Amino acid sequence: MEDYLNQDMTEALNVIEIPEEGKQMLNTILFQERSHKDQEWDDDAVTVIVRLLESSEDAE
Amino acid sequence: MISFKRISIKNFRAYEDVVIDFNSDTGIFLISGDNNSGKSTFLNAINWCLYGDTPFYTTENIREVANNHVSDDAIVSVEIFADIRGRRYRFQRSTRRGSPGGVLSVFVENDGNWSALEGVLGQDAVRRILPRDLRHLFFFNGERLKDIFSKSSDEHNLQSSIYKVSEINIIDNAIKHLGVVEDQYLKQITKKNKNSERIEKLREDKEEIESRIEGHTNVINEQLEDRKKLTNKIAELDKLIKDTAESRYILEKRDDLQEKIKDLKIDLDKLKFDKADAFHQNFHRLLLNNEFQEYSTALIDASRQGVIPPPINPTVTKRILDGGVCICGREVSEHERHFIENQHHEYERMQELQYLTDGILTFEQIKAELPDIGYNYRDILKDERMKRDEKTKLEEELKKVNESLEGIDEAKVHDNPELRRTRLLERIERINMQLGSDGRNKDLWLSKLKAVNLELDKVIQQDTSTLRLERLRLKAQALRNSLHEAKVIMENAIREKLQKSVWETFSSILPDTNFVEIRLDKDYTMTLMATDGIAYSTGMISEGTTKVLGLSLAHSLSKDLGYTDVPFLIDNLYGNIKDTHYEQMTKMISSLASNKQIVIMDLNIDNTERGFEPGVISQKFALERITSENKTVVKELSYESI
Numbered sequence: 001m002e003d004y005l006n007q008d009m010t011e012a013l014n015v016i017e018i019p020e021e022g023k024q025m026l027n028t029i030l031f032q033e034r035s036h037k038d039q040e041w042d043d044d045a046v047t048v049i050v051r052l053l054e055s056s057e058d059a060e
Numbered sequence: 061m062i063s064f065k066r067i068s069i070k071n072f073r074a075y076e077d078v079v080i081d082f083n084s085d086t087g088i089f090l091i092s093g094d095n096n097s098g099k100s101t102f103l104n105a106i107n108w109c110l111y112g113d114t115p116f117y118t119t120e121n122i123r124e125v126a127n128n129h130v131s132d133d134a135i136v137s138v139e140i141f142a143d144i145r146g147r148r149y150r151f152q153r154s155t156r157r158g159s160p161g162g163v164l165s166v167f168v169e170n171d172g173n174w175s176a177l178e179g180v181l182g183q184d185a186v187r188r189i190l191p192r193d194l195r196h197l198f199f200f201n202g203e204r205l206k207d208i209f210s211k212s213s214d215e216h217n218l219q220s221s222i223y224k225v226s227e228i229n230i231i232d233n234a235i236k237h238l239g240v241v242e243d244q245y246l247k248q249i250t251k252k253n254k255n256s257e258r259i260e261k262l263r264e265d266k267e268e269i270e271s272r273i274e275g276h277t278n279v280i281n282e283q284l285e286d287r288k289k290l291t292n293k294i295a296e297l298d299k300l301i302k303d304t305a306e307s308r309y310i311l312e313k314r315d316d317l318q319e320k321i322k323d324l325k326i327d328l329d330k331l332k333f334d335k336a337d338a339f340h341q342n343f344h345r346l347l348l349n350n351e352f353q354e355y356s357t358a359l360i361d362a363s364r365q366g367v368i369p370p371p372i373n374p375t376v377t378k379r380i381l382d383g384g385v386c387i388c389g390r391e392v393s394e395h396e397r398h399f400i401e402n403q404h405h406e407y408e409r410m411q412e413l414q415y416l417t418d419g420i421l422t423f424e425q426i427k428a429e430l431p432d433i434g435y436n437y438r439d440i441l442k443d444e445r446m447k448r449d450e451k452t453k454l455e456e457e458l459k460k461v462n463e464s465l466e467g468i469d470e471a472k473v474h475d476n477p478e479l480r481r482t483r484l485l486e487r488i489e490r491i492n493m494q495l496g497s498d499g500r501n502k503d504l505w506l507s508k509l510k511a512v513n514l515e516l517d518k519v520i521q522q523d524t525s526t527l528r529l530e531r532l533r534l535k536a537q538a539l540r541n542s543l544h545e546a547k548v549i550m551e552n553a554i555r556e557k558l559q560k561s562v563w564e565t566f567s568s569i570l571p572d573t574n575f576v577e578i579r580l581d582k583d584y585t586m587t588l589m590a591t592d593g594i595a596y597s598t599g600m601i602s603e604g605t606t607k608v609l610g611l612s613l614a615h616s617l618s619k620d621l622g623y624t625d626v627p628f629l630i631d632n633l634y635g636n637i638k639d640t641h642y643e644q645m646t647k648m649i650s651s652l653a654s655n656k657q658i659v660i661m662d663l664n665i666d667n668t669e670r671g672f673e674p675g676v677i678s679q680k681f682a683l684e685r686i687t688s689e690n691k692t693v694v695k696e697l698s699y700e701s702i
Contacts, residue, residue, distance in 0.1 A: 008553055018538075026542060033237070
C-alpha cells in the first residue's frame with residue numbers, strides 16, 4: 001500500500017491511450033487524491049488540478 | 061503482520077471485567093457460548109474501541125455501552141493491545157453511561173514506554189489496522205453477509221466495498237474534482253462570453269453615440285458655416301448701407317422735392333379755382349357796388365392775365381343797359397355801356413351753354429353775400445404768386461438733384477439693406493439658439509461616449525483569453541474521460557480477478573457444489589451459475605452458501621488487495637452451514653489462519669462434528685485457540701463470570 005498508485009490503477013493507466021504528458025498529470029492527480037483520501041480535500045484537489053493544468057498550459 | 065495481543069474490557073455491555081490474551085499472531089481463535097452470552101458484544105467491543113460505534117447488534121438503536129449493573133460513574137473502557145507491522149500500539153476508549161461515543165486514546169510503545177499519539181496520528185494508527193470503511197469485510201457477522209451483497213446498503217454493499225478496497229473511489233474523486241475544474245473553466249468561459257456580448261453591445265452603443273455626435277457636429281458645422289455666411293452678408297450690407305447713404309439721401313431729397321412740387325401743383329390748381337371764384341365774386345362786388353372804375357381795371361387785369369371774366373348777372377346788366385345807370389344810381393358812360401352790352405351779349409351767348417346756367421348767383425344771393433364776396437381775391441393772388449414762386453424754386457432744385465442722381469443705381473439704393481440686415485441678424489440669432497441646443501446635445505452624447513469607453517475598457521480588461529480557458533477546459537475534460545476509461549478498465553480487471561478468486565475459494569470450500577461459476581456483474585451483483593445453466597442471484601441461495609460466498613469474498617479481497625495480514629473477526633460463521641461443508645470451511649479458515657488471526661464467535665458447538673477437536677468448552681463463554689496443524693482446539697481462556 002506504500003506504492004505510488006496501486007497496481008490495478010497503474011495497469012489501467014498504462015492501458016489507456018493518452019499522451020505521455022496527460023498520463024503524468026493523471027498519475028500526479030491520482031497520487032494526490034490517494035495521499036489525501038482520508039482528509040477533507042475537495043477544495044485543495046481542485047486547486048492542485050488547476051495549477052497542474054495551467055502550469056502545463058503555460059509551459060507549452 | 062497485524063495482530064491483537066490483548067483485549068481488556070471493563071463494564072462494557074455484558075462484561076464487567078475481562079482480559080483476553082492472544083498468544084499467537086496467527087491461528088484460529090474460537091469464542092463460543094450460548095445465545096446472549098456476549099459473543100457479539102465482544103465483536104462490538106473491538107469495533108467500539110477502534111471506531112466508536114457498535115454496528116453488530118442485531119437490535120437497532122442499541123447505543124448505550126455501559127453495563128447495566130454498574131453505577132453511572134463507573135468507567136466503561138475497552139483496551140486493545142495490537143502489534144502493527146512490528147510496533148505495538150495501545151488503543152483505549154473510555155466513557156461513562158450516557159455517552160456512548162467515548163474518547164479514544166492511542167499510544168505507541170517506544171523502548172518499553174508508551175507515547176500518546178494525538179489527533180490525526182491516533183486515527184492513522186487505527187487506519188493501519190483497518191480503515192473504517194473496510195472493517196465490514198474483515199469484522200463481520202456471518203448472518204448479515206447479505207448486507208454486503210445488497211445494493212440497498214450504501215455503506216456496506218459490495219460495490220462500495222470494492223471501490224474502497226481497490227481505490228476506485230480515488231479515481232471517482234479525481235473524476236469529480238476534474239469535473240469541478242471543468243465547470244469552473246466553463247463558468248469563466250461563459251462569463252467571458254457574457255463579457256463578449258457586453259462588449260458587443262457597448263461597441264454598438266458607442267457606434268450609435270459616435271454617429272449621433274457626428275450628426276450633431278455636422279449640423280453645428282453647417283450652422284457655423286451659415287452663420288459665417290450671414291455675418292459676411294451683414295458685413296456686405298453694412299458696406300452697402302455706408303456706400304449708398306449719400307445717394308439715398310439725394311433720392312430721398314428728390315422724392316421730397318417731387319412730393320412738394322406735386323403738392324404745390326395741387327395747391328395752385330386749387331387756387332386757380334379759388335382765384336376764379338374770388339375773381340368773379342370781386343367783379344360781382346364791384347358791379348353791385350357800382351365800382352365800375354375798379355371793375356374796368358379788374359377786367360383789364362383779367363385780360364392781361366388771360367382770365368376770362370365771369371359772366372355778369374343778366375338781370376343786373378339788363379337793368380344797367382335799360383336804365384343807363386348802375387345799380388348804385390351813377391350814370392353809365394358810353395364806354396361802360398358798350399362793355400356791359402358786350403358782356404350781356406356774351407352772357408346771352410354763353411347762357412346757351414348748359415354748363416354755365418348752373419352756379420350763377422341770383423341777385424338776392426349776391427346781395428346776401430355781399431359783405432364778404434370778392435375781398436379775398438388779392439390774398440389768393442398773393443398766395444398763388446408765392447406758391448408759384450416756390451414751385452419754380454423747387455423745380456429748379458429738383459433739376460439740380462436729378463442732375464446729381466445721374467449714374468446712381470436707383471434700384472440698388474432702394475433695396476432696403478437695413479431690413480435685410482435686420483432679417484439676417486434675426487437668422488443669426490436663431491442659428492445661435494440652435495447652436496446652443498445642438499451644442500448641449502453634443503455635450504450630452506460626448507459624456508455618454510466617455511462613460512461607454514470607460515465601461516468598455518473595464519470589461520475588456522476583465523476579459524481573459526477564451527482560447528486559453530477553452531484549452532484548459534478541454535484538457536480537464538480529456539483527463540476526466542481518460543480516468544473514466546481507466547476506471548472501466550480497472551473495474552473490469554478487478555471484477556475478472558475477483559470473480560475468479562472468489563470462485564476458487566468458494567469451490568475449494570464447497571468442492572461438490574452444483575455451481576460452476578461465480579459472476580460479478582457490472583453493477584456488482586454476484587450471480588452463481590449452476591450446472592444446469594440457471595443463474596442464481598445471492599438472494600436465491602441458502603444462508604450457508606451465502607456465508608461461504610462471503611468468506612470467499614473477504615478472503616479474495618484481502619488476498620488480492622493487500623490486506624492479507626489483517627485479522628478476521630467473524631460472528632456466527634457456522635450457523636446453518638451444512639455438516640458436509642464444515643470440514644471444508646475449517647480447512648479454508650485454517651489455511652487463512654496460517655497468515656493471520658481469525659477470531660470466530662459461535663454457539664457452543666460439537667466441534668467433532670464440525671471438524672474441530674474440541675477441548676473444554678464453557679457453557680457460557682470460552683476463547684479457544686484452534687491449532688491449524690493438528691486441528692485441535694486448545695483452551696486459552698475460559699470466562700464464566702457472566
